Amino acid sequence: MKKSIFLLFVFVLCSWSCTGQEGRTVDKQVLDKAFDVFREKSITEHIFTHSDIEPLIRKREGSNIFSVRELGTSVEGRSIYRLRCGNGKTKIMLWSQMHGNESTATMALLDIFNFLEGRNDDFDELRSHILENTTLYFIPMLNPDGAEKFRRRNSYDFDLNRDAVRTAAPESVILREARAEEEPDFGFNLHDQNIYYNVSGTSRPATISVLAPAFNREREINDVRRRAMQVIVGMNRLLQEYIPGGVGKYDDTFEPRAFGDNFQKWGTSTILIESGGYPDDPEKQFIRKLNFSVILHALSEIASGDYEQYRTEDYFRIPDNDSKLTDLLIRNVEVTGREGEHYLTDINIRRGEETPHIADLGDLSVFYGYEELDASGYTWMPGKVYEKTYSSPRAINPDEAMSLLRKGYAAVRISSSEKDEKTDLPLLLLGEKENLSEGLFLGRPAYFFLVKDGQPVYAIADGEVIKL
Numbered sequence: 312m313k314k315s316i317f318l319l320f321v322f323v324l325c326s327w328s329c330t331g332q333e334g335r336t337v338d339k340q341v342l343d344k345a346f347d348v349f350r351e352k353s354i355t356e357h358i359f360t361h362s363d364i365e366p367l368i369r370k371r372e373g374s375n376i377f378s379v380r381e382l383g384t385s386v387e388g389r390s391i392y393r394l395r396c397g398n399g400k401t402k403i404m405l406w407s408q409m410h411g412n413e414s415t416a417t418m419a420l421l422d423i424f425n426f427l428e429g430r431n432d433d434f435d436e437l438r439s440h441i442l443e444n445t446t447l448y449f450i451p452m453l454n455p456d457g458a459e460k461f462r463r464r465n466s467y468d469f470d471l472n473r474d475a476v477r478t479a480a481p482e483s484v485i486l487r488e489a490r491a492e493e494e495p496d497f498g499f500n501l502h503d504q505n506i507y508y509n510v511s512g513t514s515r516p517a518t519i520s521v522l523a524p525a526f527n528r529e530r531e532i533n534d535v536r537r538r539a540m541q542v543i544v545g546m547n548r549l550l551q552e553y554i555p556g557g558v559g560k561y562d563d564t565f566e567p568r569a570f571g572d573n574f575q576k577w578g579t580s581t582i583l584i585e586s587g588g589y590p591d592d593p594e595k596q597f598i599r600k601l602n603f604s605v606i607l608h609a610l611s612e613i614a615s616g617d618y619e620q621y622r623t624e625d626y627f628r629i630p631d632n633d634s635k636l637t638d639l640l641i642r643n644v645e646v647t648g649r650e651g652e653h654y655l656t657d658i659n660i661r662r663g664e665e666t667p668h669i670a671d672l673g674d675l676s677v678f679y680g681y682e683e684l685d686a687s688g689y690t691w692m693p694g695k696v697y698e699k700t701y702s703s704p705r706a707i708n709p710d711e712a713m714s715l716l717r718k719g720y721a722a723v724r725i726s727s728s729e730k731d732e733k734t735d736l737p738l739l740l741l742g743e744k745e746n747l748s749e750g751l752f753l754g755r756p757a758y759f760f761l762v763k764d765g766q767p768v769y770a771i772a773d774g775e776v777i778k779l
């Protein structure tokens with residue numbers, strides 16, 4: 312008998328600590344498990360459009376959990392929706408992708424919709440804790456026209472995050488009116504930042520950056536802003552378990568035209584989440600999971616009032632964001648200049664969306680790379696163009712390409728328009744009359760060699776390091 316009471320006690324304690332009830336925070340293991348179950352499986356890559364997600368929103372019309380409303384349309388006529396759920400007194404509004412190429416949180420919101428709709432499982436207590444204590448208003452993909460072309464701005468070429476006051480774009484009107492109608496207590500402003508942000512003073516990417524935006528130039532802290540800071544302290548605690556040292560705090564300079572700053576000013580405690588980079592996560596699927604977990608965690612802490620225990624001092628202890636990362640940083644390369652002189656340089660290579668290129672040169676000792684190579688003792692060599700012209704990149708097999716690299720060839724000429732096709736070849740493809748630039752300069756395609764004792768030891772091809 313005593314044993315069974317003990318076991319019952321253990322069971323109650325466990326379910327209590329795992330579900331966010333009674334002032335306990337929800338833990339990482341529970342959130343990891345929930346993500347595995349509820350991730351929206353039709354979205355697996357970070358580029359998708361309005362037509363990919365609209366059915367996932369519309370299918371919730373008439374659901375027991377959600378009410379779906381079309382708030383209006385974008386410049387090009389795409390519907391912008393609001394999904395409401397929960398019956399609690401604390402109102403929370405979450406909006407994503409006001410910048411069309413910032414899609415990570417939209418994926419996580421779709422996962423959260425699935426989560427909130429689940430029932431009769433291990434997550435019932437967490438789910439009902441959130442839904443009984445809060446009312447949630449989701450506006451996923453506020454800028455569907457930008458998302459259509461996977462670009463930041465809307466169809467007017469406006470940055471919507473500079474249109475909160477003038478509200479000249481329909482998407483801005485929608486967000487501003489959605490806030491005015493419900494006057495939410497909390498707001499989550501969900502963005503992506505570029506992957507080159509690091510946590511200040513470290514080589515770690517700022518995989519998640521946070522901010523409780525200022526509501527005035529003096530950057531004062533009133534109750535509204537303080538609550539946002541407290542929620543962020545709780546978020547940071549959870550995030551440190553996933554990405555130790557990988558959370559940065561955004562600069563809080565007041566931007567009078569931005570939505571976050573104005574939401575804060577209008578009385579909604581507003582939390583900015585910026586999804587950055589993480590090694591080997593080009594599709595941002597790990598960062599999607601971080602968004603899922605940290606948002607649910609924050610909703611749970613708001614639902615219970617747990618966030619009130621946190622101190623603003625701990626918000627200010629979160630290290631600043633910096634922007635000192637690149638894709639590949641090669642340090643201490645010796646270069647022979649035009650007059651035969653020798654000098655030392657570091658080489659910053661950005662892979663980006665286009666051809667990888669040299670983005671910076673000189674003393675780059677304060678910068679960091681996702682990948683780094685110490686090239687002390689190596690000399691830079693531009694590489695040669697192979698004498699033979701090929702009809703198509705497909706006429707070159709991978710072994711032949713490697714053998715060309717070993718002989719110091721960095722480029723081949725292709726006689727057809729197929730030279731512009733994307734290939735896996737580690738060679739720069741040139742037109743019949745094109746040449747490979749001799750010098751080392753900014754913007755140069757990232758194809759070259761590092762040489763020791765006259766022998767090419769490393770090829771840098773398409774921004775990748777290949778040991779020869």
Ligand SMILES: [Zn+2]
Nearest residue numbers: 410413502503
């Ligand atoms: Zn943004």
